[in-house]
Amino acid sequence: MSIPGLGQIPSQPAAPTTRTITLQPFWEWRFEVPHTLNTSSSSAPISTTITSSSSSGSAASANTPTVRLVSGTAERDGTELAQNRAYALPRNCKSKILTYTGAVLEVAGPACDGYVARCAAPQDSPQLAVLNLHFALRARRQAASAAAAAAAAGHDTGGGGGKASVAAAPSPVPGPRVMVCGPPGSGKTTVVRTLAALATRAGAQPLVANVDPAEGLLALPGTVSAAVFGTVMDVEDAAGGFGVSATPSSGPSAVPVKLPIVYYFGREKVEHDAPLWRDLTAKLASSVRARFAADEAVRETGLLLDTPGVTVAKADMEMLLHAVREFAVNIVVVMGSAGIHAELQRRLENEKTTHGEAITLVLLEKSDGVAERDKEFMKFAREAAIKEYFFGDAKRTLSPFTQSVSFDDVAIFKTPDETDFYDVPQGLEPAEISAEMSHWTLAVMNASVNDPPETIQQAPVMGFVAVADVDEDRRRLKILSPVSGRLGNRPMVWGRWPEPYINLVG
Numbered sequence: 372m373s374i375p376g377l378g379q380i381p382s383q384p385a386a387p388t389t390r391t392i393t394l395q396p397f398w399e400w401r402f403e404v405p406h407t408l409n410t411s412s413s414s415a416p417i418s419t420t421i422t423s424s425s426s427s428g429s430a431a432s433a434n435t436p437t438v439r440l441v442s443g444t445a446e447r448d449g450t451e452l453a454q455n456r457a458y459a460l461p462r463n464c465k466s467k468i469l470t471y472t473g474a475v476l477e478v479a480g481p482a483c484d485g486y487v488a489r490c491a492a493p494q495d496s497p498q499l500a501v502l503n504l505h506f507a508l509r510a511r512r513q514a515a516s517a518a519a520a521a522a523a524a525g526h527d528t529g530g531g532g533g534k535a536s537v538a539a540a541p542s543p544v545p546g547p548r549v550m551v552c553g554p555p556g557s558g559k560t561t562v563v564r565t566l567a568a569l570a571t572r573a574g575a576q577p578l579v580a581n582v583d584p585a586e587g588l589l590a591l592p593g594t595v596s597a598a599v600f601g602t603v604m605d606v607e608d609a610a611g612g613f614g615v616s617a618t619p620s621s622g623p624s625a626v627p628v629k630l631p632i633v634y635y636f637g638r639e640k641v642e643h644d645a646p647l648w649r650d651l652t653a654k655l656a657s658s659v660r661a662r663f664a665a666d667e668a669v670r671e672t673g674l675l676l677d678t679p680g681v682t683v684a685k686a687d688m689e690m691l692l693h694a695v696r697e698f699a700v701n702i703v704v705v706m707g708s709a710g711i712h713a714e715l716q717r718r719l720e721n722e723k724t725t726h727g728e729a730i731t732l733v734l735l736e737k738s739d740g741v742a743e744r745d746k747e748f749m750k751f752a753r754e755a756a757i758k759e760y761f762f763g764d765a766k767r768t769l770s771p772f773t774q775s776v777s778f779d780d781v782a783i784f785k786t787p788d789e790t791d792f793y794d795v796p797q798g799l800e801p802a803e804i805s806a807e808m809s810h811w812t813l814a815v816m817n818a819s820v821n822d823p824p825e826t827i828q829q830a831p832v833m834g835f836v837a838v839a840d841v842d843e844d845r846r847r848l849k850i851l852s853p854v855s856g857r858l859g860n861r862p863m864v865w866g867r868w869p870e871p872y873i874n875l876v877g
């Protein structure tokens with residue numbers, strides 16, 4: 372800057388506020404937004420064509436990096452970006468924007484790390500196998516639909532008013548039931564999310580289920596859950612549309628909400644209570660079957676199942692086999708582990724599903740873009756999910772209710788403390804309410820307070836509340852809940868996972 376009379380005042384060169392990123396087909400822009408952003412500088416280590424320009428004219432907030440698709444087509448994990456709309460890149464997020472056709476992106480706002488992953492030809496991209504898998508599943512879905520139509524036509528005409536017309540039509544075989552498994556951090560959830568989004572884009576309605584309690588699907592961590600994905604997912608969600616913000620709440624939602632069925636495990640790892648996990652996954656599978664029976668479009672699309680990270684250890688393999696059997700899985704996708712693939716192949720080669728189908732195994736290459744998420748990243752993601760559940764996010768603010776209740780007016784059960792035992796059933800025990808309970812989230816169960824503990828433990832979750840404060844002297848609890856209403860009518864469960872969050876109200 373030059374001020375007349377004062378000469379040249381040295382100044383910092385203006386940092387670029389907008390970067391243009393040009394992607395060829397099958398290239399990815401891989402980005403990482405930290406959970407705290409330095410908004411004072413916007414220099415970014417992006418290994419791509421960087422041009423400087425003024426504001427993009429988008430909805431870019433000064434505090435949030437945004438990405439805008441200027442031309443071409445691009446998507447985040449299967450969900451397309453609309454052209455010329457600025458999407459906020461969520462905090463604490465590691466992900467990618469991929470193009471099949473080529474695209475120009477404009478990234479604006481505070482710095483976030485990112486680089487372009489180039490590939491010489493589509494066949495060099497690990498994404499091609501995912502795309503091919505999607506087309507193979509689509510063919511199977513069409514076959515399931517045609518078989519169901521033929522069976523229905525045969526049933527209508529075959530009886531001719533005779534005995535056959537009185538008999539019930541056999542229940543049609545659902546579309547493909549796909550389980551995605553592999554070592555921790557191999558890109559399982561990303562593949563499930565991508566296949567779900569691609570199916571939805573093709574007009575199908577996949578049932579997506581998660582049996583990994585470490586992270587939640589449309590629910591807080593510590594749960595196993597399932598939901599129909601018949602509508603677009605939110606690309607601005609850190610969890611790419613699998614987060615709690617995609618569920619019904621008292622506020623408006625940017626994308627159509629999904630209605631999950633949720634069971635509460637209350638622990639991080641399956642081995643902390645394998646018998647309970649088996650029971651809950653069996654219950655979830657039974658809900659999936661019920662949904663298939665009731666909804667033709669969902670049945671014909673089938674299931675996409677996300678699983679916990681595993682090794683070839685016997686206990687892990689048995690856990691996966693349990694899921695295969697319960698969900699009548701007929702396609703097992705193994706991410707980046709020839710060892711797990713070989714072991715499952717050996718164990719499943721003579722198995723048939725309950726519909727009499729052979730089980731197909733597919734080994735997919737792990738993308739070199741799968742990002743490492745350390746303990747701090749995962750902790751922040753859990754905290755953010757809890758906060759978002761009660762208070763909403765940048766796009767919708769929720770106002771939770773705070774209630775003060777007497778110790779005597781609530782029924783709280785506790786998951787016993789962590790044990791190293793793998794196969795010993797762990798029941799629920801009545802919780803002794805104390806200050807130790809402060810800042811924990813409790814699951815509100817769809818059961819009666821008079822039900823036996825086993826029934827309560829295996830009931831679906833209605834929602835969650837957070838214990839804001841415990842006053843032992845006055846024997847009162849301060850509880851934060853997303854809706855108003857008496858809490859004493861339903862039993863609540865105090866699990867071991869997710870761990871306590873910082874004071875939500877103080």
Ligand SMILES: Nc1ncnc2c1ncn2[C@@H]1O[C@H](COP(=O)(O)OP(=O)(O)OP(=O)(O)O)[C@@H](O)[C@H]1O
Pocket residue numbers: 399401402464465466467554555556557558559560561562583586679680738739740741742743744
């Ligand atoms: N090609 C890619 N480029 C950039 N980031 C990616 C890519 N693929 C996956 N990721 C990111 O890597 C992280 C881990 O991926 P993902 O959650 O799919 O792995 P996972 O196997 O399900 O992990 P876990 O075993 O912990 O459940 C996620 O943040 C995801 O968005």
